[in-house]
Amino acid sequence: MSETPVPEAGTPALSVRRLTKFFGRKPKEALDRLRAGAGRAELAPLGTAAVIDADFDVRRGEIFVVMGLSGSGKSTLIRTLNGLLEPTDGTVTVMGETITGMSPKRLREVRRRHVSMVFQHFALLPHRSVLENAGYGLEIQGVPTAERRERAEHILERVGLGGWGDKMPSELSGGMQQRVGLARALASNTDILLMDEAFSALDPLIRKEMQEQLVELQQELGKTIVFITHDLNEAMFLGDRIAVMRDGRIVQLGTAEEILTDPADDYVAQFVQDVDRSRVLTAGNVMEAPRAVVTASAGPRAALRAMRDLQTSMVFVVGSGRRLLGVVHDRDVLRLVQRGERSLEPAISDDHPVVSADEHLSELFESAVESQLPLAVVDEQGRLLGAVPRVTLLAALGNVSSNTGEHAVIETPATIPVDVITATLHRTARPDTAIADAADANAVAAAAAEAADIRAEATRADAAGERSPA
């Protein structure tokens, strides 16, 4: 505990380098053959190569999910992360300290301070009360009894088990027992939480609830979580990044969206086939650049011209700072132009659906059904980021690429023939408005360009993965 190096702020929470774990009699020989490219099946006579050449970093404050079917080596992998299993080759570094080859005593010290664990079957001590279980990690850390009780009670309260401290684990339901398991890990106040199939033994409703609670707790406490699961939906819901394992190797490492839209091989593709895409992809993932946009100050003539050029019956109207004001329809605008109105204001309606960028597609359907119009995607300040037409929504759900570049976005078709609009514009054109018209056209172009900027900015922010509290 004395000469442990203080981890620098930039180091990853966990670093795994070329980690291989082989169970069997001749690890050296097996290792050589693995490195020479032998597969798992060829080594079967010697033993089991549980993990082969795993190489990844876990960033601080992220939920890193390792996903794979049973036998893919994910449970072995997680047990090497806290030194419960010693790797055959490669290294594991926890908060800047390489634990591979560390003495048992120092390893225990690292576990106490940095890594706690939640187990599939809860692994509570059945002969101790819930409170004593929650405080077990603290007890091993040598925290005095009174403080231990207080902290354990606090954390039990936090996971929704306030007042259950005196019960025995066997008196609790499965979901509650796992809350105790979670409380025990959280109470230890370690930076890293390893969760080994933590919710797999729970029934679906409780599981969903626990997943939501975990995300909530993670956002609040900023823990680094390594989560093992065989359930892809769970992986997609929880994971900031997901490592897909097959036969001991990590076959793909990426965000949920990357794995869903760009599977590394057929295995992953087959795997993600059954995923409920509508619960993984968000409005921000699938939205299109909003082309039909005018600024409110541009006036009705500009709006009408934009609609004519884009062959659409509506445009989004944005105010200063690209705040979305509403939409205008071609009939209403046509009427304004015919009356010679200079302001677009009277025609703006706000009955169009608005969604935020991080809403899942599953939440968009209702709005999409209720309205003819594309869904407007806005950020917290109400700025227009993009639009999700129905066709995009459907394309994203099917196994079609969510990049809709090749199929043109069909906006609501124009309801008034082009020549009628052109004629009206001509008829109402006055010499003094000709210049204004030119200015209007510029305004439309500028609005579209600005939209692209904001969208790019939003995408960048997304990519930076700012899930943790800044």
Added chain:
Amino acid sequence: MNDFRLPLGDWADAFIHFITDVFGGFFTVVRNIFAGFYDLVDFALQTPPFWIVVLALAAVAWLAKGWKLAVGTAVGLLVIVGVDQWDNAMSTLALVLVASLIAVVISVPLGVLAARSDVASKVIRPILDFMQTMPAMVYLIPALILFRVGVVPGIVATIIFAMAPGVRLTELGIRGVDKEVVEAGQAFGASPWRILRQIQLPLAMPSIMAGVNQVIMLSLSMVVIAGMVGAGGLGGEVVQSLTRIDVGLGFEAGLSVVILAIILDRVTGALGTPRKPGAPRKQAPATDAAEPLGPEAERLPAASATA
């Protein structure tokens, strides 16, 4: 072929002689310790009037299980008093208690060792097989040479014969502790000793107590044999009735052994699965996870593992 003979017997004989010559002093010390221990327990059981001992044992039975066992214990002991075997029964009880205690003290740590190391397990297992299956009277011969006539060779032979289930059930119990719970201890940074004390021993307790129960029962079955080398007690009475062809005495002494056996079995059996005071035993609410330890786990004493 007829001339050839494996001189195993000669070797064993030479070995014992060698031991006697070299370690004679050591065995004298052991003899004195065992004898002193036995005398102490025997004194504690023989000195008070019989009804005090009967009440005390009935009270133990009450604490262990309940009033029914207490009444049964009292009645059984009074029958022993009625057939005038009280003093002999108490000598036998003292011998069983001393031998069992020493056997448990040796066998539980051995069981722990066997559970922690596969090598130890492989070494210990055949030795246990040997100790348990070798006809018990064979132990008496070297024990007689090493410890001379009296109660001590009886105790030693009893310990050797009765130890095996203690080791086996301790090993089984500790190996049977849910692996994930042990892992939890490791994952939170507990030392191996702490995991043993706070997790493995408490969770293996039902199995260990079953082992203790078996040790005591086997000890009791040895008392008659111990009687042959002058250990006295009920065993001595049975041996005497055999030499005199005295059916009556044989029956009375034998019945007393049976009564003691039943009392000891029920009391130690109940100690393995203690009730929670005040709470009626009932089924825990069903959990959707498999309870890997079975119902025993919930009945473990909560106090046994506080730091």
